[in-house]
Amino acid sequence: MDKKELLSLKKIANQVRIGIVDGVYAAGCGHPGGSLSIADILTYLYFKEMKVNPENPKDPTRDRFVLSKGHTAPGLYATLALRGFFPVEELKTLRKYGARLQGHPDMKHIPGIDMSTGSLGLGISAACGMALAAKIDKKDYRTYAILGDGESEEGQVWEAAMFAAHYHLDNLCAIVDWNGLQIDGKVTEVMNPTPHDEKFRAFGWHVISVDAHDFEQLEAAFAEARATVGQPTVIIAKSTKGKGVSYMENSVDWHGKAPKTEEYEIAMKDLLAIAKTLEEA
Numbered sequence: 001m002d003k004k005e006l007l008s009l010k011k012i013a014n015q016v017r018i019g020i021v022d023g024v025y026a027a028g029c030g031h032p033g034g035s036l037s038i039a040d041i042l043t044y045l046y047f048k049e050m051k052v053n054p055e056n057p058k059d060p061t062r063d064r065f066v067l068s069k070g071h072t073a074p075g076l077y078a079t080l081a082l083r084g085f086f087p088v089e090e091l092k093t094l095r096k097y098g099a100r101l102q103g104h105p106d107m108k109h110i111p112g113i114d115m116s117t118g119s120l121g122l123g124i125s126a127a128c129g130m131a132l133a134a135k136i137d138k139k140d141y142r143t144y145a146i147l148g149d150g151e152s153e154e155g156q157v158w159e160a161a162m163f164a165a166h167y168h169l170d171n172l173c174a175i176v177d178w179n180g181l182q183i184d185g186k187v188t189e190v191m192n193p194t195p196h197d198e199k200f201r202a203f204g205w206h207v208i209s210v211d212a213h214d215f216e217q218l219e220a221a222f223a224e225a226r227a228t229v230g231q232p233t234v235i236i237a238k239s240t241k242g243k244g245v246s247y248m249e250n251s252v253d254w255h256g257k258a259p260k261t262e263e264y265e266i267a268m269k270d271l272l273a274i275a276k277t278l279e280e281a
Helices: 005-028 032-037 037-048 070-083 088-095 122-134 153-167 187-191 197-203 213-226 261-280
Strands: 065-066 141-150 172-178 208-211 233-238
Touching: 005 032, 005 037, 005 070, 005 088, 005 213, 032 037, 032 070, 037 070, 037 088, 037 141, 037 197, 037 213, 065 070, 070 088, 122 141, 122 153, 122 172, 141 208, 197 208, 197 233, 208 213, 213 233
Parallel strands: 065 141, 141 172, 172 233, 208 233
Antiparallel strands: none
């Protein structure tokens, strides 16, 4: 990845974060913390890694994506809008009555959504089904899924992990957003699911660990995933909850609430300052 492309991805990710904050603030509710922590991953997937076509969202040859941690829909919506699936202005209709952008992804009404999610643990299972379908149909599309670290406390996640390894789903790549916090506090204190790497490896997965906010590490990890044959890959992505907004970073308080006006203004000041720095780089 050259410096120009790296800078472009950083700029897009920051715009994704601005879209997240705008949407959640306009809604008066939502989940900003975990949306901000996956902004870089989503940016890399939709602007570099995945084969998608905003003009034909249901293209049968497209790569599939499942947001298993469906409550972080504001992050996915902001990414899809910037990628051209629907207008960026629509982000401010999040959770509004009659609007398309619901609190959780809805595949029936929102362009670019491959699976309706929200019940934790179910998304990765759906992703396994998509990957198996590609194998059965002899298609070359890949399936990607982002899971929450707290979500990995769900037993169904490990049933899916067993399934994926059993069927040698090397066209499946899961990403665990390891930000260390869930709605009730620290993940390791609520119900410790660690070590993720050793557990997935024991279930037969190829395991890669990265900094979730380092695009060069993400590039290497996804390339390694594509090159892995005979087993599914999981990328354990160490992230910062609330990344980019000073008072939200590493704060469990911002798992599921919207900023008030003064807080919104501080968040936008933070993100616009990052945008200015990137423009001057």
